[in-house]
Amino acid sequence: MPTSTRRPSFDPTQPAPFAFRGLIYSTCARRTGAAELNKAIVLNPNFRHPIPISGTVYNKLQQYDKAVAAYDKAIERDPHSLGSLSGRGFSYLSLGPSGRSAQTE
Numbered sequence: 786m787p788t789s790t791r792r793p794s795f796d797p798t799q800p801a802p803f804a805f806r807g808l809i810y811s812t813c814a815r816r817t818g819a820a821e822l823n824k825a826i827v828l829n830p831n832f833r834h835p836i837p838i839s840g841t842v843y844n845k846l847q848q849y850d851k852a853v854a855a856y857d858k859a860i861e862r863d864p865h866s867l868g869s870l871s872g873r874g875f876s877y878l879s880l881g882p883s884g885r886s887a888q889t890e
Contacts, residue, residue, distance in 0.1 A: 853873055
């Protein structure tokens with residue numbers, strides 16, 4: 786099977802490519818994963834997938850206050866999302882009794 790050296794292109798006005806690239810970056814805990822997911826949210830605030838994924842990215846980056854905010858938005862849209870509810874719970878546990886990230890103290 787021949788291999789292609791051509792780079793795939795995508796429509797920069799659509800949120801899905803940014804959301805999926807953010808998901809891929811998040812598996813590597815790269816800071817750019819959150820930026821890609823935020824681009825997807827800005828392009829289409831009703832596109833639901835990047836919001837809870839951004840919470841996961843912020844948890845991996847130990848930015849728990851940002852993770853809680855992302856999960857809160859996701860839960861507003863889908864109050865029965867077990868992934869968002871458990872992710873927010875993890876963020877709160879990680880924040881500890883002070884309710885603030887160690888990075889902000």
